[in-house]
Amino acid sequence: xxxxxxxxxxxxxxxxxxxxxxxxxxxxxxxxxxxxxxxxxxxxxxxxxxxxxxxxxxxxxxxxxxxxxxxxxxxxxxxxxxxxxxxxxxxxxxxxxxxxxxxxxxxxxxxxxxxxxxxxxxxxxxxxxxxxxxxxxxxxxxxxxxxxxxxxxxxxxxxxxxxxxxxxxxxxxxxxxxxxxxxxxxxxxxxxxxxxxxxxxxxxxxxxxxxx
Amino acid sequence: xxxxxxxxxxxxxxxxxxxxxxxxxxxxxxxxxxxxxxxxxxxxxxxxxxxxxxxxxxxxxxxxxxxxxxxxxxxxxxxxxxxxxxxxxxxxxxxxxxxxxxxxxxxxxxxxxxxxxxxxxxxxxxxxxxxxxxxxxxxxxxxxxxxxxxxxxxxxxxxxxxxxxxxxxxxxxxxxxxxxxxxxxxxxxxxxxxxxxxxxxxxxxxxxxxxx
Numbered sequence: 502x503x504x505x506x507x508x509x510x511x512x513x514x515x516x517x518x519x520x521x522x523x524x525x526x527x528x529x530x531x532x533x534x535x536x537x538x539x540x541x542x543x544x545x546x547x548x549x550x551x552x553x554x555x556x557x558x559x560x561x562x563x564x565x566x567x568x569x570x571x572x573x574x575x576x577x578x579x580x581x582x583x584x585x586x587x588x589x590x591x592x593x594x595x596x597x598x599x600x601x602x603x604x605x606x607x608x609x610x611x612x613x614x615x616x617x618x619x620x621x622x623x624x625x626x627x628x629x630x631x632x633x634x635x636x637x638x639x640x641x642x643x644x645x646x647x648x649x650x651x652x653x654x655x656x657x658x659x660x661x662x663x664x665x666x667x668x669x670x671x672x673x674x675x676x677x678x679x680x681x682x683x684x685x686x687x688x689x690x691x692x693x694x695x696x697x698x699x700x701x702x703x704x705x706x707x708x709x710x711x712x713x
Numbered sequence: 714x715x716x717x718x719x720x721x722x723x724x725x726x727x728x729x730x731x732x733x734x735x736x737x738x739x740x741x742x743x744x745x746x747x748x749x750x751x752x753x754x755x756x757x758x759x760x761x762x763x764x765x766x767x768x769x770x771x772x773x774x775x776x777x778x779x780x781x782x783x784x785x786x787x788x789x790x791x792x793x794x795x796x797x798x799x800x801x802x803x804x805x806x807x808x809x810x811x812x813x814x815x816x817x818x819x820x821x822x823x824x825x826x827x828x829x830x831x832x833x834x835x836x837x838x839x840x841x842x843x844x845x846x847x848x849x850x851x852x853x854x855x856x857x858x859x860x861x862x863x864x865x866x867x868x869x870x871x872x873x874x875x876x877x878x879x880x881x882x883x884x885x886x887x888x889x890x891x892x893x894x895x896x897x898x899x900x901x902x903x904x905x906x907x908x909x910x911x912x913x914x915x916x917x918x919x920x921x922x923x924x925x
Contacts (some may be wrong), residue, residue: 540754541755573921574922602840631848661918661922664918664922706785706918707876
């Protein structure tokens with residue numbers, strides 16, 4: 502919901518000269534008091550202005566609610582994504598797990614020549630670690646989820662749509678990618694430039710609440 | 714933001730007899746058209762009514778935004794929590810990990826005589842699994858995070874406050890507990906009745922977006 506030009510003008514006049522009576526406002530804007538009635542009703546209802554009897558209008562502050570609302574649907578992946586942590590396909594599973602802990606992340610992305618080829622989550626690692634495999638001798642390339650089976654997102658995607666994908670596909674984290682010019686056997690290739698996880702979404706939720 | 718009694722009346726008249734002109738509305742409410750101007754402006758600005766030139770006012774629907782806003786700050790833990798999965802202190806680490814996979818959760822809570830005594834996350838399990846410990850011979854009681862070092866919440870807590878705790882304390886999941894009457898050596902005891910994780914918060918975020 503956007504304020505009209507007239508409403509913005511009223512807010513600005515009150516901000517500078519408060520308290521301002523409706524007579525003064527009508528005079529400054531060159532209109533009748535009746536013409537201002539609807540706009541003043543809207544501005545007080547929105548909590549932007551307060552009408553003090555026998556004093557005039559005072560400024561209370563921008564209506565925060567509308568900003569919050571906009572954000573639920575407008576925040577983009579690029580605004581909340583964090584740094585992706587990547588390893589090569591040849592990295593041994595044990596070393597990859599140590600790297601996971603060092604970086605304190607829940608998912609590693611696997612790159613080959615700068616292109617995303619796989620992903621491995623803490624859950625995948627745990628399954629392998631208790632499965633009797635020698636994790637010092639098996640490279641991540643063998644156990645990772647391989648492209649094109651990875652749910653990806655783009656920097657311009659809405660955070661909301663990524664949250665939906667996370668829930669629908671039951672993943673912890675989505676790599677944010679960019680298309681690379683070169684192709685691999687006719688298949689598109691992508692570079693990982695970030696990631697959006699349940700942690701990023703939870704942080705966004707907290708941020709929205711704070712602003713509210 | 715609540716509608717005034719007059720605004721509610723206008724909405725009801727339009728709902729029943731749409732399209733309704735401002736002349737008809739003024740007549741039904743026994744007021745002048747000028748007196749309705751502000752209310753009609755507010756209702757169209759809120760997207761509840763639409764003014765169709767030469768036709769009259771039609772009903773578009775309740776303004777959903779305001780419900781969404783309320784929810785960011787009003788949803789309670791009990792509305793979004795999921796079932797907690799618990800094991801006993803004597804459960805071997807290997808069996809607990811299998812149980813974790815069977816239930817497809819990220820954290821197990823440990824109970825003793827119906828009271829919460831510990832918690833173990835996928836991360837804790839992974840650390841142990843690669844550490845050279847014989848996970849078939851060590852019980853979870855040895856490796857779990859022990860009360861009172863577990864961040865807990867209550868059913869009546871706001872989801873927002875739990876999301877904040879999850880981020881601040883860097884945990885994946887918070888057990889929702891209830892105080893038990895009996896005490897253990899003068900220390901309060903709690904029963905786990907649910908859990909709120911980053912997944913629950915992400916689901917809530919998606920739900921808010923849908924309603925929006």
